[in-house]
Amino acid sequence: MNRPIQHRDSRANPSAQNAPHSKREFSKPNMNAIPRPAAALRGIQAPYNFVPLADWVYFPPWSASASHDLPFSDGISGTLEFTLHTESPLLVAHEQEVGEKRFIIAPDGRPMIPGSSLRGMIRNVLEIATFGKMHLIDDRHLGIRDLSGGMPAYAKAMTEKVGRAYRARAETGWLRFEQGVWKVYPCRHSRIEHDDLTALLGPDAGREFKDFVLGKLDDSQRSAQAKYRKWEELGGRPDIRFEPGPLRDHPHSRGNLLRYSKAAQIGHGRRKGRLVLTGQPSPRKHMEFLFYQTEQHPIEPSKDVMRGFLKIHEDSKDWEYWKQRHWQSGDAIPVFFIYEGGRIASLGLAQMFKLPYKLSIHDALRNSSEDHCEQGRLDFVETLFGCTQAEAQGRRGLKSRVSFGAAFSDDARFGDSVTVILNSPKPSYYPNYIRQATAANGMQLDPEAQGYTTLMDEFAELRGWKRYPSKPFHPPRCLQPSKVTSTLHPLKTGATFKGKLRFHNLKPEELGGLVWALTWNGDRNLVHQLGTGKPLGFGQVRLELDRVKLQANDPGLPTEPAGRVLQQCGLMFCATMEQACRDQEPGGWRNSHQITTLLAMADSSIGEGRHLNPMVLDHQTRRNDFVEAKKRENFYVLEDYEP
Structure with a gap:
């Protein structure tokens, strides 16, 4: 039941956890600031309650x-x-x-x-x-990957502002199991466009690869392992010569800027990088990664970090794919990690990887x-x-x-x-599955809340x-x-x-x-x-x-x-x-x-x-009601089912 919650801070900001209530700065959702067309989302609906x-x-x-x-x-x-x-x-x-x-x-x-x-x-x-x-x-133990605005703690953990642009905080490396422990060998990385990959394959094979990656995007195409297998099937090589570009700002969606290194001189540069493919959540994703210049001194993640990583990925097709390659062929596993306080704080299989929730x-x-x-x-x-x-x-x-x-x-x-x-409903969708403090209308967050309550x-x-x-x-x-x-x-x-x-x-x-x-x-x-x-x-x-x-x-x-x-x-x-x-x-x-x-x-x-009726998630039309509901101008929750 979404009843008022007393003496609770609904945000996962560690600095705010122990702050006196009177000094907290609450960010009120602006419910009416942005005009919407008649067909815009008006709340969360679901076939369940x-x-x-x-x-x-x-x-x-x-x-x-x-x-x-x-x-x-x-x-x-x-x-x-x-x-x-x-x-x-x-x-x-x-x-x-x-x-x-x-x-x-x-x-x-x-x-x-x-x-x-x-x-x-x-x-x-x-x-x-x-x-x-x-x-x-x-x-x-669930994980969270959320850039919708409904969980600012995730964006804060995974990105940082650099001037007018945003930069991903995740570093890259190779994960190996050696002498009874997991170790990460850090490396550098650049981004590579899908168009550059298709050019390496040639006209026909390149077109087939791009159609596969950006096609109907059913579950069989979204995973990294499916993309790897398609790349190998079409004759793609794991190692690619290139030149890493400088860190610079690149245009992104909604007028934002992202700062990263972009690969150039694909196929004939002086550097040799290993192609790293990640999952394809939507047709908008148009780049992959080239890992290069691996360090020889590894970092050992703590047992707690590895336990969280393994629990999140225990049902992951991509983790199963890499695990088999690691044990059978000795291939190192490409990972992304957050380095804080002289240690690896978290890691995953994509740049914006899932963070393990604090609570099970x-x-x-x-x-x-x-x-x-x-x-x-x-x-x-x-x-x-x-x-x-x-x-x-x-x-x-x-x-x-x-x-x-x-x-x-x-x-x-x-x-x-x-x-x-x-x-199948996803229990990680916190506006529905986690009890929230709601506004008087029962359909949105309490204006005094800083954001959704989550398992963080x-x-x-x-x-x-x-x-x-x-x-x-x-x-x-x-x-x-x-x-x-x-x-x-x-x-x-x-x-x-x-x-x-x-x-x-x-x-x-x-x-x-x-x-x-x-x-x-x-x-x-x-x-x-x-x-x-x-x-x-x-x-x-x-x-x-x-x-x-x-x-x-x-x-x-x-x-x-x-x-x-x-x-x-x-x-x-x-x-x-x-x-x-x-x-x-x-x-x-x-x-x-x-x-x-x-x-x-x-x-x-x-x-x-x-x-x-269920909300709409359509990759072809780019309509995602689940993300729209969590935007700050909405902050919708599933209304209680009462007679």
Whole structure:
């Protein structure tokens, strides 16, 4: 939730961290200074939003005594048979398929929803509804590369003003692993134009290289490794003769000047340089690098610097490419580094490389509450669904007391296939994923903030539980197949699936919470989200209970009529949560921001008319809403999803 943040400086400027509040100079975003055309970006929109993350976790008092073997005196076992109704086209696809997404089919030919998919869907609802831990997330260390103006600390770290021009602070060198440690051999560098590279290849090969680099720019073309392989395939040599030009100012975009050395006399100069290619983020990039004059005395980066570098690049294709060449052929790895205070402060694989954030995902989670990473106590969902990893962590393990079986359909019909792009949201996009102090309109930063809060800030907190709000379904536009598209083969709306879940030794409150999550407490207007294509409106489903069989541990406790027993269990669940929230949430459990937002996201009538489409990123037209949103005249944030 974007509520006001007290006693916090939302900038990562070290000099400002300890400054008295009264002496800080705040830079207010000028919201109206720059006129915009009618079609200009008016705010951040996304197909997802967040249920606010609570700063406390509910640990049920019975969690320590929950067991498969020792019955609760008021425990109940039994089965719940249900029907799943599809309210929009549904696709629960084979995970291993790439490009073609087809529904899972059982051996008897019927469409099937695995029990694990149903379990995950219900578990997430219950984690939010019971103020549970947000612990099923990877403790990733992200990096940041941002020149949009939304994070001035990055520009300050990577560039410096020299007269009227800007100069990149990164120096260049060769990274080697020698005698058990990583070492960097510094070198000098000049920039080389793509046109000069294409001239070296000759007319036909040069045209092919340039078309590849500046073409449609799908993921296969953007990486440095793809450019290297294309260069080698077309006969390009790694070493190029040239003359390094003097450091001088060169025109750049938006009237800026950049100071660098530009290579001249390409192919016949006195110097010999090694060509270094880096990633191609957009068609505007028109230069690469020539490394030359390597020093013989290396610099040894600290273990912390190398640890940050390796964590940021662990999934990088370019790092994998260079790592293989280093181990197999002994090739040194070209790197860029910032040298400060007599040491390497950071390094990367491009001149404007990613800086490692100070905080990991779990660090930001702990800033909301240490309870989210608590390993010694089980929350409501862990107590109910089990926590089998606990034994590996040296604490008591607990098996799940709830088991979902697969659900099958006898009336499903396949609808029209559609080819779309399934983009994955990037958790590094801090205007959405990190809690911000907002202005009164809820769409922009608080004018008193110096910039966005990011994982560079020691107090940064995660925004909350990401979910896709339900909305009326409209068929998406079908695209031409390409390397970045997926063809979906969903079921038509109106299919029904029959399923069953079994439960063992549940307390009434637990059974009530399970039924509350399954049926949204009986509200037929609310839906769950399931399967592939949720950002496009696919996978909106509703559950209804059919048959219920209950057996109490105590023979004296009533189990009939089953509907009335479930109703009583539901009331006990709600009363338990209201009691738990009494001292934590001013409005109580049902009126808390968490519950009202969760329920609003399940209501398609609330989603109707909301801006739930992704923002535009189009390299061909050079439109980038993600960058535009972070400009100082905008400072947009994702607005809270409230009813």
